[in-house]
Amino acid sequence: xxxxxxxxxxxxxxxxxxxxxxxxxxxxxxxxxxxxxxxxxxxxxxxxxxxxxxxxxxxxxxxxxxxxxxxxxxxxxxxxxxxxxxxxxxxxxxxxxxxxxxxxxxxxxxxxxxxxxxxxxxxxxxxxxxxxxxxxxxxxxxxxxxxxxxxxxxxxxxxxxxxxxxxxxxxxxxxxxxxxxxxxxxxxxxxxxxxxxxxxxxxxxxxxxxxxxxxxxxxx
Numbered sequence: 275x276x277x278x279x280x281x282x283x284x285x286x287x288x289x290x291x292x293x294x295x296x297x298x299x300x301x302x303x304x305x306x307x308x309x310x311x312x313x314x315x316x317x318x319x320x321x322x323x324x325x326x327x328x329x330x331x332x333x334x335x336x337x338x339x340x341x342x343x344x345x346x347x348x349x350x351x352x353x354x355x356x357x358x359x360x361x362x363x364x365x366x367x368x369x370x371x372x373x374x375x376x377x378x379x380x381x382x383x384x385x386x387x388x389x390x391x392x393x394x395x396x397x398x399x400x401x402x403x404x405x406x407x408x409x410x411x412x413x414x415x416x417x418x419x420x421x422x423x424x425x426x427x428x429x430x431x432x433x434x435x436x437x438x439x440x441x442x443x444x445x446x447x448x449x450x451x452x453x454x455x456x457x458x459x460x461x462x463x464x465x466x467x468x469x470x471x472x473x474x475x476x477x478x479x480x481x482x483x484x485x486x487x488x489x490x491x492x493x494x
Contacts, residue, residue: 337486339405345486346395346403346412346479353392353420354474357462360386362432365450367443379443380435385454386428389462390420391471409490410483417471422459424451 366380397415404411429451436442476493483491 337405337488339400339403342405342410342412342483342486343398343400343403345482347398349395349479351392351394351396351420352475352478353390354417354472354478355391355467355470357389357391357465357467358387359389359458359461360384361454361457361461363450363454363457365446365453367446376438378436379446380433381446381450382432382434383447383450383454384430384432385451385458386425387423387454387458388425389422389459389467391417391462391467392420393417393471393475408488409492410488411492411494412479412483413494414472414475414479417468417475419459419462419467422455422462424455424458429454 361384363383363385364381365383366378393415395415402413431447434442480491480493
């Protein structure tokens with residue numbers, strides 16, 4: 275029987291096989307890189323690109339006149355300023371016929387009090403609010419004093435002088451406290467508490483309306 279011997283592979287044949295293998299491997303690597311690149315571009319265009327697009331969109335909120343009126347009215351009694359004062363107030367009882375050192379009663383009271391003022395926005399009427407596009411015009415109610423009170427914990431009797439033949443009047447201190455409240459409120463009014471209350475209210479409401487998207491706010 276005749277047999278045909280297969281000649282061993284030469285160096286040239288082995289080199290061609292290596293080049294073919296490298297070429298196939300390069301083709302596969304290129305295909306993989308292409309798939310990765312295309313996938314990245316698709317992700318960028320549909321993901322981050324969409325995100326940037328959404329970020330670039332401005333949300334516009336239309337705020338009409340009834341909404342503005344309702345928002346302001348919900349503030350109700352807007353307390354915008356507090357006025358505090360320490361003062362010495364005196365009060366006395368005297369006898370029409372006897373000198374003070376015999377039948378008198380004199381009290382000195384160190385008073386600490388507080389006056390609170392602001393604007394009652396619950397009384398705002400729809401006609402007080404005008405809306406034109408991004409401009410809001412508001413006519414506020416007048417500022418008023420909400421409360422005047424004496425801080426009992428910080429109010430003390432400084433001195434009390436009674437006559438030799440008289441006893442302390444139990445009503446004198448209460449009357450002095452009432453006078454102190456009136457004087458405290460008058461002092462706050464003279465120092466311009468109502469103007470400060472109105473100015474602070476305008477600033478507060480202006481900031482609120484700007485937060486609602488109004489570019490121009492006119493408050494009177």
